[in-house]
Amino acid sequence: xxxxxxxxxxxxxxxxKLFVNPNTTAYLRGMADEFNESTNSIxxxxxxxxxxGIIQSQNEGNKKVYKANQKHPLFVDINSIxxxxxxxxxxxxxxxxxxxNLYQVYLIGDYAAGIDSGIIDLVLIGDINKNYILDLTNKxxxxxxxxxxxxxxxxxxxxxxxxxxxxxxxxxxxxWENKEA
Numbered sequence: 001x002x003x004x005x006x007x008x009x010x011x012x013x014x015x016x017k018l019f020v021n022p023n024t025t026a027y028l029r030g031m032a033d034e035f036n037e038s039t040n041s042i043x044x045x046x047x048x049x050x051x052x053g054i055i056q057s058q059n060e061g062n063k064k065v066y067k068a069n070q071k072h073p074l075f076v077d078i079n080s081i082x083x084x085x086x087x088x089x090x091x092x093x094x095x096x097x098x099x100x101n102l103y104q105v106y107l108i109g110d111y112a113a114g115i116d117s118g119i120i121d122l123v124l125i126g127d128i129n130k131n132y133i134l135d136l137t138n139k140x141x142x143x144x145x146x147x148x149x150x151x152x153x154x155x156x157x158x159x160x161x162x163x164x165x166x167x168x169x170x171x172x173x174x175x176w177e178n179k180e181a
Contacts, residue, residue, distance in 0.1 A: 007148050008045065009157065010034060010035065010041050010042060011044050011045050013031075013035050013037075013041070013116075014031070014046065014049065015078065015082055015083075016086070016114045016115070016116050016179065017034075017083045017113075017114035017115070018055055018066065018067060018068045018114060019068050019075075019079050019114070020077045020079070020082050020086065020107075020111060020112070020114045020173070021107070021111075021112045021113065021114055022049050022067075022068050022070050022075075022079065023067075023173070024067065024068075024112075024113055024114050025065045025066065025067045026065070026066055026067075026114075027060075027063040027064060027065050027066065027107030028042060028043060028046065028063075028064065028066075029063075034115065035087060040126040041149055045167060046066055048101070050066075050081055051103045053069055053072050054068070054069055054070045054072050054075070054078065055067065055068055055069055056068075060169050070156075083175070086111060086116065086120070086142075086144075086146070087120070087145075087146055094135055097098055098129065098130065098132055098136075099124070099126070099128055099129060099133055100126060100128045100129040100132070101126045101127040101128070101145040102124060102126040102128060103125045103126040103155065103177070103178050104124075104125045104126070104176065104177050104178070105122055105123070105124055105125070105174075105175050105176040105177075106122065106123040106125075106156075106173060106174055106175065107120070107121070107122060107172070107175045108121045108122070108151075108171060108172045108173075109121030109149075111175045112171060112172060113171070118146050118147060119146065119147045119148075119149060120146055120147065120148045120149070121149050121150070121151070122148065122151070122174065122175075123150075123152075123153065124150055124151070124152050124153070125153050125154070125155065125158045126154065126155065126178075127154060128152055129146040130152055133152075134150070137150060143152070
């Protein structure tokens with residue numbers, strides 16, 4: 001679907017990398033290695049995005065580091081499109097309906113870093129009906145053609161583990177929260 005609108009595969013990879021998780025930063029050579037593409041093709045797209053104002057850059061030592069411009073008027077829309085492209089919106093919508101007392105859902109792993117690996121890792125916090133979630137996860141996987149892995153924490157466990165590597169705020173992206181809780 002997105003490939004019909006945006007024909008550049010490099011552009012799609014950059015949008016995923018920088019807009020799925022707004023805390024993600026990346027530099028040219030790192031993205032070239034990750035995408036298995038030339039630095040020139042990536043530099044060209046980065047320059048276009050920077051000229052349009054949708055990404056920002058800053059020098060950190062000898063590297064120029066890029067990140068999404070969260071103040072750009074289209075940031076929320078681009079972020080939403082990327083989450084929909086990955087199918088995360090459908091996963092969250094289906095998971096939260098009958099999950100029990102769900103408080104928060106975090107995206108971790110590759111997708112939180114903007115890497116389309118085919119495996120969506122979620123952390124679910126609350127008093128959760130795990131059997132329902134696992135059954136629903138199997139159904140959602142067939143719909144979105146991606147593997148979904150869930151990690152469950154009750155509130156006490158989450159407080160104990162939230163400073164761990166995977167749940168570090170730079171690595172984890174809050175994708176849903178029960179505003180009523």
